[in-house]
Amino acid sequence: MIKNLRRFISKIKPNFTEGGKFAWLQSTFEAFESFLFVPDETTKRGCQIRDAIDLKRTMIFVVIALMPALLFGIWNIGYQHFKATAEAVSFWQTFGFGLFKALPIIVVSYVTGLAIEFAFAQIRHHQVNEGFLVTGMLIPLVLPPDIPLWMVALATAFAVLIGKEAFGGTGMNLVNPALLARAFLFFAYPSVMSGDKVWIADQPDAFTGATPLGILANGGTDIPDAWTMIWGGVPGSIGETSVIAVALGATLLLFTGIASWRIMLSVILGGGLMGLLFNAIGANEYMQLPFYYHYLMGGFAFGAVFMATDPVTAAQTNTGKWIYGMLIGILAVMLRVINPAYPEGMMLSILLLNCFAPLIDHCVIARNIKMRQKRAIVKPKTSVQ
């Protein structure tokens, strides 16, 4: 079977190379071919042997790490809906309802993003990079379940075109495309991205479905208990509510070493630090909220694990990663507590630090450069000459 498939692909391959009938689909064909079979390319110069890892495997592992959050999110869409309508339904009905809501969003995100990626790869005569495999999954997970599909398409197109391709494609982008998509919708269509009406799918009018952060931002204190927020049975973006599901993904990312433990840890430390500081000030009830509640509410955990750790947009030096992560944590909590306009500070603080990451790296590297210059000046006096 496998051999026949391989033979078939080898047979049709000439059509997709330079001069073939479908040469304009070359990048697309190669993307699918290398998706099916590991390419048989060998080393030419330099290292004659290579490690077995490649970008495809790396990205697929991130997608796998997102699965717990996705599956829980799908179930939670149904759970929140039927809770609001006060209907008693089975597990599969709950899950089915969620799937019915979430699947179109995922499909639209992938189709729009990949179409643009493939087109750009072809125009640039590049291979298709695997980065969008992750972005395409992240976008649905940070959106509310009731988002209109055309908005998903528009936001994805904006994120990929302006956020990524305009900067030169995968590896060159300044800010995280998935967060940019969310930020785009947040500022362009605030009515579908904030308030009490968007976090539960097909919500009955009489029901208020505010997220814990929404309640706090409006001066309320009647948020769900910590345990509910840990397992995630609260309204919110599709993938962000369950800390347990996010932690499962984090475990895989740290276990495989794909995501930076420095960033995850420092975001948590930064958030905790700011939370403790507010506890010490204690000027209002929000400030008095136990600091660890910030980990449980909104997108803090999801952002720390999947968004802040994006290697392209994070700081790239190890020292820089600590600074970058700490600042994300500090700013996220600060925005939540002090700024009444935005209940959730995680998205904005990550986007802001994405912009500052090159500056952080610049400062870290400048120290290395200074060390080298200093050595060059001092050395001749002591050398044997």
Next chain:
Amino acid sequence: MASFPLFLPQIQNMTRVIKIKQGLDIKLKGKAERATNSVEAQFFTLQPTDFVGLTPKLLVDEGDDVKVGTPLFCDKGDERIRFVSPVSGTVSEVRRGPKRLLEAVVVKSDGKFEPLAYEFGAPTKEGITQILLETGLWPMIRQRPFGTIAKPDDRPKAFFVSAFDSSPLAPDMDYLAEHFPDSLQKGLEILNLLCDGKLHLCIHAEKTQSEVLLKAKNVTLHRFSGPHPSGNVGTQINRICPINKGETVWFCGLQEVINIGHFFRTGSLDFSRIYAIAGSGLLHPQYIRTKLGAAISALVENNLKDDHQRIVSGNVLTGKAVTENDFVGFYHNMLCVIPEGDQRHELIGWIWPGFKKFSVSRTFPSGFIPNVLHPDCELDSNLHGEERAYVMTGEFEKVFPFDIYPLQLIKACLVGDIDLMENLGIYEVEPEDFALCEFIDTSKTDIQAIIREALEKLRKEAEG
């Protein structure tokens, strides 16, 4: 009294050991057996392409008779630097490539190894330079930055000899040293005289056992430990005497030191080499004693498992892919033979656990305990992917033991920003220092080529 032998190593350990933490030992199948066979190869060659930035001027014609030490070509830029025949016989072929580029001068050996006669008095600093240039031993001394042949009029701030090789399947330098103890010591003495600065001899803290090396005279001895690239001269220079802009450091391989020592000891040239012939593509991995630049066909004769093998002159991380019709490189101590990896098509290979794959990435089981799952792994030349943009960060730092930011330097090289390259430490590195980065690179880029191109750009700029 019984404790006395145990006491000795403790004394040795009292000197400082420089520990290399970042790096990776790749343990491949097919290590050379500690037994040396002599091979009577017929053809030997010198290849101008082995020397960085050399423009050769041919000095012989096909059919000329040559002796050991007859110049075959010289450096057009400095005609004192000559490249001499390692054997006696006749010039059988002058190989030229595209644009009549001189690729190799092949000498057919008459099996007698008759050397040219030389006379010289007690060696002085200037005298040694002169003798090394005349005898064609000079090209064995290289310099950093740029990795070119040392310039005879330069005054290097230090001289380095690495006495162990940590690369995969590398020859055991102890074993080589023990074949020529006297020549080695003499060579070190001569090089010590040659250089104003110190002569640094770097050995492995535990693995180096040879008395010749442990008790070498006229040198500053340094002990290193840790994974590859602890044996690379670049790593050692960086730890002991880092190169700043405008400075040069000279270095020389161990077998080259032996050749130099042999000449000053006996007065006659001998370009003996012991090559490690290793790798999983061989029937009998072994050491072979022959002369410099021997024909590969003679070294691997009746020893290849099948025709579909990748032959590498040098080690698998930095060497050059060659065919049986080629010759061992001038600075290489070994030949590696590994299977070609071009005939496999794994269905959706990016998802399988991959128990048989070697990787430092923990997305494969071997990433956790590489040396337990793969005490001897059999790697082939497959690229395991396709070239991509740089996405992952913090990976190179794990195998790159310099106080340099590797990814940032690579990117500076790619954009050709000379100031930035200098600031980030380009003068301290050679492509071989980046070999492990290239090996583990998720994005499958040719990092060594990127570094070489950048260094060549800088060198041409510096030389005007």
